[in-house]
Amino acid sequence: MSTAPSSSSSSTSKKCFNSDCTDFKSRKGWRLRSGDSAELCDRCASAYEEGRFCETFHLSATGWRCCDSCGKRVHCGCIVSIQAFTLLDAGGIECMACARKNVVLTSNSAWPASLFYNTPLPERFKDLSVKSWSQLAGSGPVPWRAAPSLFNSSIPHSELHPRNLYEIERLNPGERSSVPSLEKGRIEDFSDRLINGSLKLGTRDMLENGNAGFSNEEKPNSCLGTSQQPVLKEDPSTPQLGIAIPFAALNESNGQIGGSGTPLRQPAPPLLAKQFHGNLHNGVDSSPDTQIRNGRPRADARGRSQLLPRYWPRFTDEELQQISGNSNSVITPLFEKMLSASDAGRIGRLVLPKKCAEAYFPPISHPEGLPLKVQDSKGKEWVFQFRFWPNNNSRMYVLEGVTPCIQNMRLQAGDTVTFSRLEPEGKLVMGFRKASTAPSSDQDNDTSKNGNGVSTNGDFELADSSSWSKVDKSGYIAKEVLEGKSSIKKRKSSTLGSKSKRLRIENEDMIELKLTWEEAQGLLRPPPDHVPSVVVIEGFEFEEYEDAPILGKATIFATDNLGQKVQWVQCEDCFKWRKLPANALLPFKWTCSGNSWDPERSLCSAAQELTAAQLEDLLPSSNLGAASKKMKAAKQEADNVEALEGLDTLANLAILGENEVLPTSSQATTKHPRHRPGCSCIVCIQPPSGKGPKHKQTCTCNVCQTVKRRFKTLMMKREKKQSEKEAETTRKKQQQTLPEKLLDDDPSPSTNTGSSSPNKKKVVSEGSDDDPNRIKSSTSPFKGQIDLNIQPEREEELSPGSDSGSMMKMMLQDASEQYIRQQMLSSDGDNISAGNQTLAGHGMGEKISNGISLGSSHQDSVKDHPSTFAMKVSASSPAAG
DNA sequence: CATAAGCATGGTT
DNA sequence: GAACCATGCTTAT
Structure with missing residues (x-):
């Protein structure tokens, strides 16, 4: 069978490893089971590298079979060829090209693992890749324009990107480094880009062995899957090495045999577009690892080479279709990235994920990088400078000059740009996806509806797809979203954790924002004589009222059995739900x-039309469901009023801050990262660094008044609670007798027990903050001194008795409590219990957040709410204004 | 002085 | 603890 002696560990031999050959050894060939490489003479090595080895030497040997798919002959009878085919589950073999085409690649588990353990990546692939690259490299318009000068072949374009291009799935670019010797650099670069082993061929080899006429389609080794996307190494002075690793090979080096337990699963950038299409809705995450199992991973192959999940492309069919247009091009999704504030900022620098940059963009060895042509999904071509900055011992890759493009696409922080490649043209295509999931009238790649399984990874679906689409599609599904959100949060450290926390928060805020816009909208009614005009903001429709809207009774809109639009409203007295026409304007x-539409049910004594189950159906999906709580718990009326008051206040707040609302995302993070773009909380609407008018303590604007009022109420509650607690504590701990002292000595605000005294209601100076212009101190409401310029995020650091700076938050939170608690009621018991404590002073926010599983960080969640509530009302300001 | 470019820093994973 | 990366800071233009 194999003519390659399997016994020898070879390297001592002076003879070509090929027993059929009598030449002297010269170069290395395939790797042996022992881990050594077969040493071959030039001729044999060339044949090997070109994939002709078996054809040349084993032609008359046994072991030739035909690919079940394409019929090509594949020699599967020797170690040389083990990477050339895949054993099919049902028997037979497929050449690797076909196997990959068919996605479902079976494991060559027949091969002993030991065989691959040391040779996870077939040398031949590398070599061939090199060779193949070398042929391709010079041929011009590779997507990234990095045609090395030494390769001036005139290979037609189509050969540049043969049909069966496969993307490098898992590169190992991490240590790509500048190396003194170019040759060394290339080699190292290569090896860096490989999962395993070092590259053997230098440029010289490639040149010597290069086969200009090599065609992947024609040569037997096309079955080896050696036709690769070239990855070029920028280096004008020398031929550049590039390599692409066949999907199979990569998997091979990455996956376990038959293993599906790989925690991080690659989506499918390396797949052919067709495959990708096929996988999009259920296969992307169905673990490509299971698809090909030719070898065992090397220890170092795993992890390092994997792109973070957040960069996994999650393209929808529509997206793909849009990108490819009507052409026959196939799309290779590469990666995507959610734009950070700085990405979307005016600087015009888009930070590229390192691994993505190194995997999918041309290699660059100089910081200046090179211009990169990128086509947007409309076909417009952009040229960015793809470059890097040295950073620590690493690199930071950026695309420069993206501003026009970003602006053209009207992208902002939080939106996602996608990168894919059109084959066979090899063009880089940049698409985008608006985070707001607006209906894509003018969007190229609106993938807002990718909620159904672009990724089957539940985490991601929850995080990025499902919940979004749920939000998008329904106005009253707060609960679902919140629950989803809760799931997100629970798992964020594991899976979603990939995303920058800031952005994550941002997105979550946006979820809430969207919800709450709707929520707010649900509370607003146009004045009787006005037909509201509808304005679409970030894909959401809002009614605009020319006059001040009426803050109406919160209702739930629904469609009744007859298909008529109705609204359900709950009686303030009996809490029964009544069905009213959708257009009914209801007093607060x-x-x-007031049920003039249904006289029979115009009395509280009349039975409720809705059954409990129906109500149940109605309520959970309603973000007005605060009212639903009334059915279950007793004293909600006041709460509801408060919530509405809160909204009212917030609306006013938003109006007040309208002119100063931060326009976009880019500003948010520099000021106070907790606040998200669009946040119109009292801090955010405040001009920076004390510029502009602040709310004076005597200010009687709506905001201040409401804040004062709310704060007073809350403080009283808190005081009460606190004094009770305090009394108990004092009884237990005798030493805790000098609250003044504590206050004086310990300006640190953190201690729950000691820093506040019910009797003191003292101002505790916050001490120096980062920004002295911001909040310094706060004063007890009882002194009428409320600094509205307080920094909400400092709140949890303040002692209960002194955190009037947080009253804004509390006020907001109070309003949000309605909402949150309602969520909890429909959640599990733990959350309920947590939620029920939310009024109890200091721990309020934490409990809310914990109960609702908003995150690992209390602070985040605590702060999210106020700001998002502010946002939502801000969002409703057009209606209010 | 404004902006761009490059580097450094620090938060997050 | 290292790597990554968002963004701040400094310098150059």
Whole structure:
């Protein structure tokens, strides 16, 4: 069978490893089971590298079979060829090209693992890749324009990107480094880009062995899957090495045999577009690892070479279609990235994920990088400078000059840009996806509806797809979203954790924002004589009222059995739900007596039309469901009023801050990262660094008044609670007798027990903050001194008795409590219990957040709410204004 | 002085 | 603890 002696560990031999050959050894060939490489003479090595080895030497040997798919002959009878085919589950073989085409690649598990353990990546692939690259490299318009000068072949374009291009799935670019010797650099670069082993061929080899006429389609080794996307190494002075690793090979080096337990699973950038299409809706995450199993991973192959999940491309069919247009091009999704504030900022520098940059963009060895042509999904071509900055011992890759493109696409922080490659042209295509998931009238790649399984990874679906689409598609599904959000948060450290926390927060805020816009909208009614105009903001429709809207009774809109639009409203007195016409305008305190549409149910004594189950169906999906709580718990009326008041206040707040609202994302993070773009909380609407008018303590604007009022209420509650607690504590701990002292000595705000005294209501100076212009101190409401310029995020650092700076937050939170608690009611018991404590002073925010599983960080969640509530009302300001 | 470019820093994973 | 990366800071233009 194999003519390659399998016994020898070879390297001592002076003879070509090929027993059929009598030449002297010269170069290395395939790797042996022992881990050594077969040493071949030039001729044999060339044949090997070109994939002709078996054809040349084993032609008359046994072991030739035909690919079940394409019929090509494949020699599967020797170690040389083990990477050339895949054993099919049902028997037979497929050449690797076909196997990959068919995606479902079976494991060559028949091969002993030991065989691959040391040779996870077939040398031949590398070599061939090199060779193949070398042929391709010079041929011009590779996507990244990095045609090395030494390769001036005139290979037609189509050969540049043969049909069966496969992307490098897992590169190992991490240590790509500048190396003194170019040759060394190339080699190292190569090896860096390989999962395993070092590259053997230098340029010289490639040149010597290069086969200009090599065609992947024609040569037997096309079955080896050696036709690769070239990855070029920028280096004008020398031929550049590039390599692409066949999907199979990569998997081979990455996956376990038959293993599906790989925690991080690659989506499918390396797949052919067709495959990708096929996988999009259920296969991307169905673990490519299971698809090909030719070898065992090397220890170092795993992890390092994997792109972070956040960069996994999650293209929808529509996206792909849009990108490819009507052409026959196939798309290789490469990666995507959510734009950070700085990405989307005016600097015009898009930070590229390192691994992505190194995997999918041309290699660059100089910081200046090179211009990169990128086509947007409309076909417009952009040229960015793809470059890097040295950073620590690493590199930071950026695309420069993206501003026009970003602006053209009207992208902003939080939106996602996608990178893919068109084959066979090899063009880089940049698409985008608006985070707001707006209906894609003018969007190229709106993938807002990718909620159904672009990724089957539940985490991601929850994080990025499902919940979004749920949000998008329904106005009253806060609960679902919140629950989803809760799941996100629970798992964020594991899977979602990939995303920058800031952006994550941002997105979550946006979820809430969207919800709450709707929520707010649900509370607003146009004045009787006005037909609201509808304005679309970030894909959401909002009614605009020319006059001030009426803050109406919160209702739930639904469609009844007859398909008529109705709204369900709850009587303020009896809490029964009544069905009213959708256009009914309801006073804030609506009772059954106002049910002029249904006289039979115009009395509280009349039975409720809805069954409990129906109500159940109705409520959970409603973000107005605060009212639903009334059915279950007793004293909600006041709460509801408060919530509405809160909204009212917030609306006012938003209006007040309207002119100063931060326009976009880019500003948010520099000021106070907790606040997200669009945040119109009291801090965010405040001009920076004390510029502009602040709310004076005597200010009587709506905001201040409401804040004061709310704060007073809350403080009283808190005081009460606190004094009770305090009394108990004092009884237990005798030493805790000098609250003044504590206050004086310990400006640190953190201690829950000691820093506040019910009797003191003292101002505790926050001490120096980062920004002295911001909040310094706060004063007890009882002194009428409320600094509205307080920094909300400092709140949890303040002692209960002194955190008037947080009153804004509390106020907001109070309003949000309605909402949150309602979520909890429909959640599990733990959350309920947590939620029920939310009024109890200091731990409020934490409990809310914990109960609702908003995250590992209390601070985040605590702060999210106020800001998002502010946002939502801000969002409703057009309606209010 | 404004902006761009490059580097450094620090938060997050 | 290292790597990554978002963004701040400094310098150059």
